[in-house]
Amino acid sequence: MTIAPLLPTPADPRLSRTVEGVDEHGQAKSISVIEERPLTIYLNRQEIVTAMTIGDYPEYLALGFLLNQGMLSEADQITGIDFDEELEVVVVRTASATNVEDKLEKKTRTSGCAVGTVFGDMMAGLEGLSLPDTPVHTSTFYDLSYQINHTPSLYMETGAIHGTALCHGLDVLAYMEDVGRHNAVDKIAGWMHLNDIQAADKVLYTTGRLTSEMVIKTALMGIPTLISRSGFTAWGVDIAQQVGLTLIGRMRGKKFTCLSGQHRLVFDQDLSQVPDDDKKMRRKGAQRD
Template sequence: MPLLPQLTQSQVALTKEVQVLDERGRVSTISIPAERPLTVYLDKRELVTLMTMGGNPEALVLGYLRNQRLVRRIDELASVQVDWEVGAAAVTSHHGIAQIEERTAKRVVTTGCGQGTVFGDLMDEVDQIHLPVDARLSQSALYRIVDTIRVHPSIYKKAGSVHGCALFSAQGDLLYFVEDVGRHNAVDAIAGKMWLDGMAGGDKVFYTTGRLTSEMVIKGAQMGIPILLSRSGTTEMGHRVAEQVGMSLFSRCTGRHFLLLTHPQRLVFQLDFAEPANEAQLVKA
């Protein structure tokens, strides 16, 4: 078990109530999700400012460092200290991070919402990723995942305007659920939680409410997860990267409908669980 960094357990309000006026002049109160800047410093070097709700800041920072390939092992880090009064996360390493200036010199702006910038060449490590070929997902487990997300308590149901990501077992058991203003923040927070818990991704399923862009697929692959689900669609590059790394992509996962775009050998069909197709279901990814 690696030595884990010391973490703060910072807490902050995730929603705010505001008054609104409707089309008939009626006043009511609604909840809206919080959005606040969190500037990340690594050994006093400013890296990035993330816009986040603030629900899982320590895990978000860890997952960001992991998914940006800036820190290879969690035991390289001594602490992550989040201070909302100044909107900062101070990350301290034990012995410094090798070649940090070189590794943060090049940024690629991607199609992410909330945070879609990656350091270095986006495709640098794709060829080195090998996902387990024997991972499987049954049709009944897929539907269990979709149903779990549908009924799970969420900020989205209360306030809207956020993305959700979740990690499931291959049997459809919910392991983590994170919401944030950007889906990249949410996936990074889950990566951070997995890192802290020493959890492998090879027998897991990842779900996101957002579209499956190339960066989302790469992050999932870096987490070792072979199966990604989305209630939205995918991009051409997301599809291409999934084919390359051996990842199964499921899009348009709503109700009993889904579209499996890549590596169909992982799906165990159970047609008794499916509803008859109709023309309305035949949509493009």
């Protein structure tokens, strides 16, 4: 079964609104600003967390969050995901009872722009983890970077948002956005689980920093390669090296830096055929953020 790509919907009126103001010359100016709203996630009868999100794909976000926090496993049978738009609550239901108390006792605030939270031991699940040695061709990096940077998105309309894309070869399978990069990754995880998408031959591309949380979530999802146009944190690099994740950052124009998992790289791109970094586009994005 072929699944249609899931791409941003910047025209969705629920996700942004127009605000009137003035510019540096005192002239009237209208801009679009991103909406931000709370979403409370339940696992069966247990309230887990309230996340700030843009409000799209709440079912994917809730399921992906629970999977990435280790509160659900791939083996757990999901019997339903119910979203109440008025109450801004989503409930993930399972066939069997789950025990989440240990996870709830220990919380770690993360570096996410919307203040993420990781429950339990952040390194749980990484011990003994083995990621597939699927080779990745550098030629695909440049094609994917161009596609993602030129796809109509909320970032291009409003700024103040992060994007994450799941890719296979030259194809963008799902491109999610949110106020926190961790939310965007969780939406990808939920979408993959519900559509039975395998991770071994996939690449994850993010616009955000390559932090420990981003590396951990990517590794636990089983995706062997993570790419960003942004930079690294030292702990993110340490964890990537520990689990053998291919970690590529500062992907702009002809340039990128790989700090882990270099063994997967196939250097097949003729760099003379790659355009220089689009500085005009970078300035435009920087102004919006």
